[in-house]
Amino acid sequence: MTTNLTINTLTCEYKVNPIGLDIRKPRISWKIQSDRRGTMQTAYRIQVTENDQEFTNVLWDTGEIHSDQSIHVEYKGPALTPQTRYYYRVKVWDNFGTESEWSEMAWWETGIFYDAEWKAKWITPHPNEVDPLSEPAFLLRKEFKLTSPIRSARIYGTGVGLYELFINGDRVGTDLFSPGWTSYHKRLQYQTYDITEQLCEGNNAMGIVLADGWYKGNMSWENKRHIYGDRRAAYFQIHVKYEDGTEEIISTDATWKASTGPILFSEIYQGEIYDARLEKEGWNKPGFNDKDWHGTTVQDMPITHLVAQENWTTQVTEIIKPINTFVTPSGDTVLDMGQNMVGRIRFQVEAPKGTTIILKHAELLDNEGNIYFGNLRKAHQEVKYIAKGEGVETFAPHFTFQGFRYVKVEGYPQQEKGLISENFVGEVIHSAMEATGKFECSDPLVNQLQQNIVWGQRGNFLDVPTDCPQRDERLGWTGDAQVFIQTALFNYHGGPFFTKWLRDLKAEQYPDGGVPFVIPTVVEGANAAAWSDAATIIPWEIYKTYGDKRLLSEQYESMKAWVEYMRRQGPDEYLWAVTFNFGDWLALDAPSGSYSGSTPKDFIATAFYAYSTRLLRNAAEVLQKEEDVEEYNSLLEKIIEQFNHEFVSPSGRLVSPTQTAHVLALIFDLVEGKVKERTAVQLNELILQNNYHLTTGFVGTPYLCLALSKCGYHETAVKLLMQEGYPSWLYSVKKGATTIWEHWDGIKEDGSFWSDEMNSFNHYAYGAIGNWMYRVVAGLDLNDTAPAYKQIQIEPKFAGISLTHAKATYDSMYGKIGSSWRLTNEDIEIEVEIPANTTATITLPSTRLENVRESGALLDATAGIYKSYEKEGNVILKVGSGFYSFKYGNEVGFKVTFTEESRLVDVLEYKATKHILDQYAPGITNPPGIFAMKMKTLRELADFPEANLSINTVNVLIEELNKIEWDLAPVQ
Numbered sequence: 001m002t003t004n005l006t007i008n009t010l011t012c013e014y015k016v017n018p019i020g021l022d023i024r025k026p027r028i029s030w031k032i033q034s035d036r037r038g039t040m041q042t043a044y045r046i047q048v049t050e051n052d053q054e055f056t057n058v059l060w061d062t063g064e065i066h067s068d069q070s071i072h073v074e075y076k077g078p079a080l081t082p083q084t085r086y087y088y089r090v091k092v093w094d095n096f097g098t099e100s101e102w103s104e105m106a107w108w109e110t111g112i113f114y115d116a117e118w119k120a121k122w123i124t125p126h127p128n129e130v131d132p133l134s135e136p137a138f139l140l141r142k143e144f145k146l147t148s149p150i151r152s153a154r155i156y157g158t159g160v161g162l163y164e165l166f167i168n169g170d171r172v173g174t175d176l177f178s179p180g181w182t183s184y185h186k187r188l189q190y191q192t193y194d195i196t197e198q199l200c201e202g203n204n205a206m207g208i209v210l211a212d213g214w215y216k217g218n219m220s221w222e223n224k225r226h227i228y229g230d231r232r233a234a235y236f237q238i239h240v241k242y243e244d245g246t247e248e249i250i251s252t253d254a255t256w257k258a259s260t261g262p263i264l265f266s267e268i269y270q271g272e273i274y275d276a277r278l279e280k281e282g283w284n285k286p287g288f289n290d291k292d293w294h295g296t297t298v299q300d301m302p303i304t305h306l307v308a309q310e311n312w313t314t315q316v317t318e319i320i321k322p323i324n325t326f327v328t329p330s331g332d333t334v335l336d337m338g339q340n341m342v343g344r345i346r347f348q349v350e351a352p353k354g355t356t357i358i359l360k361h362a363e364l365l366d367n368e369g370n371i372y373f374g375n376l377r378k379a380h381q382e383v384k385y386i387a388k389g390e391g392v393e394t395f396a397p398h399f400t401f402q403g404f405r406y407v408k409v410e411g412y413p414q415q416e417k418g419l420i421s422e423n424f425v426g427e428v429i430h431s432a433m434e435a436t437g438k439f440e441c442s443d444p445l446v447n448q449l450q451q452n453i454v455w456g457q458r459g460n461f462l463d464v465p466t467d468c469p470q471r472d473e474r475l476g477w478t479g480d481a482q483v484f485i486q487t488a489l490f491n492y493h494g495g496p497f498f499t500k501w502l503r504d505l506k507a508e509q510y511p512d513g514g515v516p517f518v519i520p521t522v523v524e525g526a527n528a529a530a531w532s533d534a535a536t537i538i539p540w541e542i543y544k545t546y547g548d549k550r551l552l553s554e555q556y557e558s559m560k561a562w563v564e565y566m567r568r569q570g571p572d573e574y575l576w577a578v579t580f581n582f583g584d585w586l587a588l589d590a591p592s593g594s595y596s597g598s599t600p601k602d603f604i605a606t607a608f609y610a611y612s613t614r615l616l617r618n619a620a621e622v623l624q625k626e627e628d629v630e631e632y633n634s635l636l637e638k639i640i641e642q643f644n645h646e647f648v649s650p651s652g653r654l655v656s657p658t659q660t661a662h663v664l665a666l667i668f669d670l671v672e673g674k675v676k677e678r679t680a681v682q683l684n685e686l687i688l689q690n691n692y693h694l695t696t697g698f699v700g701t702p703y704l705c706l707a708l709s710k711c712g713y714h715e716t717a718v719k720l721l722m723q724e725g726y727p728s729w730l731y732s733v734k735k736g737a738t739t740i741w742e743h744w745d746g747i748k749e750d751g752s753f754w755s756d757e758m759n760s761f762n763h764y765a766y767g768a769i770g771n772w773m774y775r776v777v778a779g780l781d782l783n784d785t786a787p788a789y790k791q792i793q794i795e796p797k798f799a800g801i802s803l804t805h806a807k808a809t810y811d812s813m814y815g816k817i818g819s820s821w822r823l824t825n826e827d828i829e830i831e832v833e834i835p836a837n838t839t840a841t842i843t844l845p846s847t848r849l850e851n852v853r854e855s856g857a858l859l860d861a862t863a864g865i866y867k868s869y870e871k872e873g874n875v876i877l878k879v880g881s882g883f884y885s886f887k888y889g890n891e892v893g894f895k896v897t898f899t900e901e902s903r904l905v906d907v908l909e910y911k912a913t914k915h916i917l918d919q920y921a922p923g924i925t926n927p928p929g930i931f932a933m934k935m936k937t938l939r940e941l942a943d944f945p946e947a948n949l950s951i952n953t954v955n956v957l958i959e960e961l962n963k964i965e966w967d968l969a970p971v972q
């Protein structure tokens with residue numbers, strides 16, 4: 001048999017053909033494709049050349065290395081030269097003795113390595129001529145002559161605040177919001193572009209537009225300005241290589257000219273004012289007359305903190321069209337984008353000179369159908385365009401983004417006759433991360449929830465992970481990022497995104513190990529449980545998902561410093577009782593007037609102290625720091641011991657009766673044995689007593705369903721997911737949400753809003769449920785001890801009749817993983833896809849070996865399955881790579897079975913059962929009966945005179961309930 005063994009998707013430092021890398025030993029990863037099941041790599045060979053596409057002069061040849069490593073293979077050849085392109089290719093051998101062809105060639109290109117390579121000067125308009133504090137964006141320009149034919153050209157550089165670059169009138173690249181947002185004084189990213197095609201022999205011109213951005217514009221609700229500095233400046237150099245081998249550098253210096261232009265104002269929160277009449281036609285092309293322009297001056301600023309672009313750049317990733325335009329009851333003309341999106345509107349208009357068009361962006365319409373700006377607080381989100389009156393003009397703002405679904409339009413010509421929606425499009429803007437995951441199931445509302453989670457991530461991953469994209473925050477809140485991290489890493493590739501952000505976290509960490517609330521730090525405050533733990537949780541999750549040991553090791557001291565910080569707080573080394581904490585933020589059990597739920601703050605703090613210590617211990621293990629493993633293992637044991645002493649009664653009851661307290665104790669493994677069992681029973685009870693509704697906030701919600709499923713209450717978890725009434729995930733979906741809300745009751749049941757003061761409709765925290773949907777409902781998980789999905793765990797979990805199908809796919813470092821299941825009354829079908837060079841353990845629920853067929857054949861006869869056995873009523877398989885299609889009889893069928901032990905609350909759960917109950921015990925289903933008895937078992941009902949049911953009638957009732965023919969959720 002000839003095997004098709006190929007390599008696809010070569011990446012270097014997570015990226016396909018990255019330009020401007022400053023990593024001296026970049027890591028190469030590849031994905032293997034094979035048409036044979038059970039394919040493992042047994043050896044690889046990498047070749048790297050310096051700028052030689054023919055591979056005749058090989059710089060580094062690993063030879064045949066016997067190893068199954070196919071991710072993060074570190075370059076170990078001769079020292080790399082900066083500003084150089086390296087081509088590489090890979091071949092592999094597999095366990096069947098097949099040798100692949102060489103992969104297609106890929107490349108990376110180094111950027112600037114040494115300070116001495118930087119030749120440019122930081123420049124800004126001369127302050128005597130252009131007021132440095134004035135609002136308009138600055139224009140900087142320079143003409144230069146290139147004397148002979150060009151072989152290649154690059155531009156390296158950066159700016160503070162935000163810049164756009166032009167060469168000979170054309171925009172360089174498509175990146176937005178460059179240079180991105182970092183801890184500017186400690187780390188400032190520079191960008192690299194290949195501009196070979198844009199330059200020409202002869203006269204050339206370069207133009208730079210500079211705006212305030214995060215660097216010096218208004219930030220935070222405190223309206224702070226000039227957080228990083230009060231001068232904008234640019235720093236660029238062009239490197240030209242001529243055909244004859246000579247080189248030339250053109251860079252920013254005091255010979256550049258400066259002016260202002262049509263952008264009169266542009267700020268992250270407030271929007272932009274653009275007067276097209278002030279455009280300077282041809283300013284960024286050669287031959288422009290700049291004699292009226294002002295001079296520039298060299299600004300004394302460091303370059304020692306320049307780092308190459310780390311994150312995915314920010315881009316327009318999708319264009320959407322309005323679904324409607326209408327006039328509100330109060331007379332506003334409004335566009336409806338159909339989706340709460342983040343980005344900007346691009347529009348075209350033909351209007352007389354001086355016509356002013358204003359766009360005001362908002363997320364929602366209020367109860368009366370009027371556009372609602374209240375929750376934006378001090379962020380105006382307003383874009384003003386003044387037409388130049390020369391035919392069709394097209395405009396989109398440059399250095400600002402808006403979070404919105406609705407746009408109020410003012411001044412558009414003839415808008416009173418109705419807006420023509422074709423003249424407007426929404427440009428969706430975020431870090432251009434690779435999409436990696438998909439989840440879908442048989443319930444359309446849950447599918448909408450998944451879409452809302454994805455849109456929430458898109459809207460809030462704009463260079464840094466933010467809390468919200470619309471009001472006067474849009475900040476890198478550590479807690480929000482930590483809460484959402486696992487879900488985020490399913491949906492999109494978070495490697496480069498979080499590498500950058502974690503480096504900022506480390507850079508901003510205080511000398512005592514404390515971690516600020518917000519990274520990059522632009523508001524005061526640090527050291528809150530569940531917020532600052534981002535320092536330990538995120539590096540660990542990145543390591544688990546991508547096997548990024550290098551980043552883990554880079555962050556290790558930061559993780560350790562945070563744990564040591566907690567250890568030093570308060571009188572007891574093993575408890576963390578702090579002065580300030582957010583607690584279970586926005587939990588529904590919050591005392592009136594408070595944002596923090598009822599779970600005691602020291603309970604939460606100590607639970608996270610334990611969790612962070614555990615992750616630090618794990619990291620020490622991975623990095624083979626033996627002493628630390630011992631140290632933090634014993635610290636962890638003592639924290640857990642002290643936690644039990646302080647927060648668990650001698651008979652095993654948690655001191656805090658909240659859902660979140662129970663969730664944390666279970667999910668962080670803080671309780672064991674009988675106490676654990678009791679905690680799990682109690683958690684389930686708390687949910688039932690609350691009629692299958694949650695009360696958790698930011699801290700408890702991400703783990704709520706995970707804790708229930710893990711402790712044997714998966715059906716309760718699924719009921720929470722499927723709950724449509726307030727509060728629940730689907731409540732917002734039913735209310736028309738297209739993103740995740742900050743509050744469970746952002747819009748109340750009567751249609752009114754939660755207070756204006758803090759009511760974002762695009763806040764991803766509660767979207768953290770996505771992690772459980774992928775991992776538990778669809779059953780696509782990994783073995784924690786084998787990072788990057790080297791050992792995959794497929795274990796779908798079914799629950800009653802409400803879900804009949806679920807499917808998740810995830811594009812891992814090794815390739816595509818799939819887990820999909822479908823139930824009918826008769827059969828269970830499970831499809832699994834496992835990428836080459838990985839193995840999987842598959843659990844097929846509720847069946848026996850002899851009942852299972854794979855692609856129609858008995859398991860024994862199936863290639864790729866190494867081991868199969870039965871355990872606790874399930875079939876367990878150890879398999880290699882490949883696509884598997886399993887089918888077996890649904891022995892459980894689609895039934896909800898009732899017994900004397902069933903609870904009244906479960907009978908009240910479904911319309912059909914409630915209807916039957918009504919016939920037998922009229923009145924129970926109404927208050928006060930419902931309150932008094934809903935937690936009782938059906939048998940116990942007979943003991944209650946109010947129920948008016950004998951035990952015989954109860955049994956007849958049970959018989960009737962079990963006769964129901966269940967309608968299945970729609971199978972898609």
Ligand code: BGC
Nearest residue numbers: 467468473477479480582585
């Ligand atoms: C943000 C949150 C953040 C919180 C801190 C809010 O204003 O929007 O998401 O985590 O403050 O409690």
